[in-house]
Amino acid sequence: MGKADSPATASGQSSTDLLIIGGGVMGLWAAVKAERLGIRTTLVDTGGLGQGASYGLVGALMPHMPDKWNEKKQFQFDALVALEDEVARLEAETGMSCGYNRCGRLIPLPKPHLADIARRHSEDAETQWLAGDRQFHWHVLEKTPHPQWLDTSIGEAGVVLDTLAGRASPRRFGAALVAALKQARSVRLIENNGVMRLGEDEAVLADGSRIAFGHAIVANGHQAFPLLESLGTPMVRPLGMPVKGQSALLSADVDIDLPVIFLKSLYVVPHEGGTVAIGSTSEEAFDDPSSTDGQLDVLIARAREISPMLADAPVVERWAGLRPKAIDRDPMIGRHPDHARILSLAGGFKVSFGLAHKLADAVLDELAGKPMAVPPSFLLENHLTVARGAA
Numbered sequence: 209m210g211k212a213d214s215p216a217t218a219s220g221q222s223s224t225d226l227l228i229i230g231g232g233v234m235g236l237w238a239a240v241k242a243e244r245l246g247i248r249t250t251l252v253d254t255g256g257l258g259q260g261a262s263y264g265l266v267g268a269l270m271p272h273m274p275d276k277w278n279e280k281k282q283f284q285f286d287a288l289v290a291l292e293d294e295v296a297r298l299e300a301e302t303g304m305s306c307g308y309n310r311c312g313r314l315i316p317l318p319k320p321h322l323a324d325i326a327r328r329h330s331e332d333a334e335t336q337w338l339a340g341d342r343q344f345h346w347h348v349l350e351k352t353p354h355p356q357w358l359d360t361s362i363g364e365a366g367v368v369l370d371t372l373a374g375r376a377s378p379r380r381f382g383a384a385l386v387a388a389l390k391q392a393r394s395v396r397l398i399e400n401n402g403v404m405r406l407g408e409d410e411a412v413l414a415d416g417s418r419i420a421f422g423h424a425i426v427a428n429g430h431q432a433f434p435l436l437e438s439l440g441t442p443m444v445r446p447l448g449m450p451v452k453g454q455s456a457l458l459s460a461d462v463d464i465d466l467p468v469i470f471l472k473s474l475y476v477v478p479h480e481g482g483t484v485a486i487g488s489t490s491e492e493a494f495d496d497p498s499s500t501d502g503q504l505d506v507l508i509a510r511a512r513e514i515s516p517m518l519a520d521a522p523v524v525e526r527w528a529g530l531r532p533k534a535i536d537r538d539p540m541i542g543r544h545p546d547h548a549r550i551l552s553l554a555g556g557f558k559v560s561f562g563l564a565h566k567l568a569d570a571v572l573d574e575l576a577g578k579p580m581a582v583p584p585s586f587l588l589e590n591h592l593t594v595a596r597g598a599a
């Protein structure tokens with residue numbers, strides 16, 4: 209008998225208070241938070257835990273620009289600030305490292321007018337990037353502070369150094385979340401047996417067994433969109449789509465405190481263990497979700513151009529995965545308006561690692577009948593309205 213399950217009957221039926229569907233960074237955080245609340249939970253995954261899009265290489269934790277402040281930016285800011293303590297707690301509970309570092313971010317400014325805009329952003333950051341007595345900055349520098357990391361010729365008009373951004377190792381982070389769950393008292397883990405059919409209060413798994421649930425959290429990455437659509441609501445457009453991303457890992461003995469470099473769509477992210485991640489392509493059309501190709505070669509070549517330290521760094525891994533992009537682009541969170549027991553925790557697209565812990569809290573608040581503090585554009589209800597063609 210599983211620790212969070214009622215015994216399966218002869219027909220293969222069991223029950224749980226909370227069923228979490230999908231064990232990527234979203235579902236894993238939800239399960240860790242549910243365990244802390246003592247909720248009898250079952251987490252199921254089609255494959256292995258943490259092996260979907262969350263098994264990536266990049267792990268940049270990138271704040272929105274500090275200008276035109278709004279609820280969405282505040283939510284992400286709060287999440288990024290809180291992540292430091294969340295990681296510290298997880299690492300203390302498991303004895304494992306998440307490869308987390310608030311290392312900051314360098315953004316080269318190729319044109320003079322961009323330096324003027326950056327100076328205005330700098331003032332915005334002084335007002336908005338404030339958490340208690342902690343102030344984060346958007347410094348505008350005349351030139352790169354790390355010329356071997358970011359070449360002096362890049363950023364003719366200067367460079368921004370923001371002190372809020374950071375990075376984590378997606379794989380180490382996922383492994384720490386899984387380790388926390390392996391020692392959990394109220395969470396049962398089921399791998400290699402995904403949900404094939406989701407009903408009002410029961411899910412049917414791939415092996416034909418059934419799990420009756422009090423509530424279900426749909427957290428299965430880009431596959432959350434068809435699963436939520438299967439609940440029967442007529443849609444004019446799909447609730448979301450997978451967007452392929454390619455990335456690479458280079459071997460380079462760099463200082464782990466160096467900032468992330470961000471230049472247009474290129475991310476260069478230093479990690480522990482003498483590695484640097486390069487990302488990422490953004491492909492809405494693709495034949496093979498897991499292959500890499502010349503588009504990644506272009507990114508690697510660009511990274512070598514801008515970073516002298518990477519000129520000869522060998523590529524040790526090439527990796528591709530599918531990001532979950534919801535129809536209205538923002539995360540897709542909260543109770544289904546027509547199916548009260550079913551909640552969504554999906555659509556993190558390019559920023560899941562910085563938000564998942566806080567989104568999981570929000571969904572568990574909703575489940576407990578408390579107000580769910582997320583921006584209105586994050587609500588599943590909002591995305592459904594768009595997909596139904598009513599907005």
Ligand SMILES: Cc1cc2nc3c(=O)[nH]c(=O)nc-3n(C[C@H](O)[C@H](O)[C@H](O)COP(=O)(O)OP(=O)(O)OC[C@H]3O[C@@H](n4cnc5c(N)ncnc54)[C@H](O)[C@@H]3O)c2cc1C
Nearest residue numbers: 230232233234254260261262268402403429453559560561
């Ligand atoms: C190249 C690349 C670079 C990226 N860079 C960054 C970055 O720098 N920073 C950042 O924050 N984010 C980044 N992302 C995005 C981030 O990786 C994703 O947003 C995040 O991993 C999504 O997490 P998830 O838990 O929603 O989905 P996933 O990690 O995909 O997890 C979904 C899980 O659900 C399981 N599943 C699917 N269907 C079922 C079913 N029917 N029943 C049970 N289980 C099921 C899958 O097996 C999988 O384990 C990047 C993504 C890519 C591809």
